Amino acid sequence: MPRLEIPRKAVYRLSLYHRCLQRLKENEVETVSSAALAKAAGVKPTQLRKDLAYFGQFGTRGLGYETEALSEKLTDVLGTTRLQPVILVGVGHLGSALLGYNGFAREGFEVVAAFDLVANRERAANQNIPLYGMAKLKTYIDTHSIKMAILTVPGRVGQEVANQLVAAGIQAILNFAPVVLEVPDGVMVNNVDLAIELENLSYFIR
């Protein structure tokens, strides 16, 4: 399965399909056509079929896809078969909100610990996720084999903290800090930049 030739956007859409399938399963729909699933995901049927084709043949011609089987296959491909532990670094406004956000667990992720310069932030007091100072970072990551981190620190320290994460062995960062992070090959960064999304919208409304 030649991973490197698969368009990044296709992988992104896989998650979309996956979520739509879960809803179908809840409604006890047993099979679904590419047309129906594509509509739910907001893409064209041919694109959905092409995306799935990167990973194998999952459908039955003349019938469609079995929701249960396809869903499992996607779980497998996306690497969310088991609950993936994630740490969060930077417990400010945004960080503490994400600690309380329960949308992660539903899709296979668990925030298992939080880190901050100030380990006694009252904001985190009402959570049942342990909060540590930055000194504990490397030890924790090693001990618990953590691969993924959510970075919610101010922009000015983003790169510095990212360096610490990389040095500690983190392989993937979901970055909310408004900076372009430089990381070595092999470390993956996805950026979520709220101000830029708003600015982008602003442009398109005349």
Add this chain to the structure above:
Amino acid sequence: MPRLEIPRKAVYRLSLYHRCLQRLKENEVETVSSAALAKAAGVKPTQLRKDLAYFGQFGTRGLGYETEALSEKLTDVLGTTRLQPVILVGVGHLGSALLGYNGFAREGFEVVAAFDLVANRERAANQNIPLYGMAKLKTYIDTHSIKMAILTVPGRVGQEVANQLVAAGIQAILNFAPVVLEVPDGVMVNNVDLAIELENLSYFIR
């Protein structure tokens, strides 16, 4: 200025350049080459020049770009010349966090009001942003000429609330609800989907 022919990704990068320019201005750098600015934004110099070329000629050959002038030009193009008012709908964990997030104001946006089914959520009590029930939505949008909304409601009511926003005259939605929104032409939606970003990272780390 033929807007419709400009790649969406180019507009997105414009915001990136804009932010880098602001940092340069703070450091009192007066001119910058496409190579230097591109490096800061994490793109190739030719791409930066191509992106800027969609909107005009801002540089001086042999010299580079004047930071101040280019920054102003981008502000103009992006439509963030004046502070843009934004409302937020859905004051749960994520919503209330975003109300407390001060990263918006820095880049030209002000969250002027919040709306929720339950207008007396204690979460919003410590904010100085007014919180209203959904009944007030349309009147508020009309009265204050609001064009943009941040949608932080649960996925299952996302489409329904989006419909209300569109009916009330909203032209652009920053959507955090994990659903694919269907909106009429002329209404712009940008999606921020945290679970999908994590799933995407999960795929790329083996």
Add this chain to the structure above:
DNA sequence: CTGTGTGAAGGCTTTCACAGCC
């Protein structure tokens, strides 16, 4: 006859190469 899987065509974005101006 229905609906998937896929090579080929088409369209869009990025990169190149270099002309043009300071």
Add this chain to the structure above:
DNA sequence: GGCTGTGAAAGCCTTCACACAG
């Protein structure tokens, strides 16, 4: 000489058209 602006080329992704399986 240095660096921008830009037509042309390359690369990538999406869409089409249809072969093929049930």
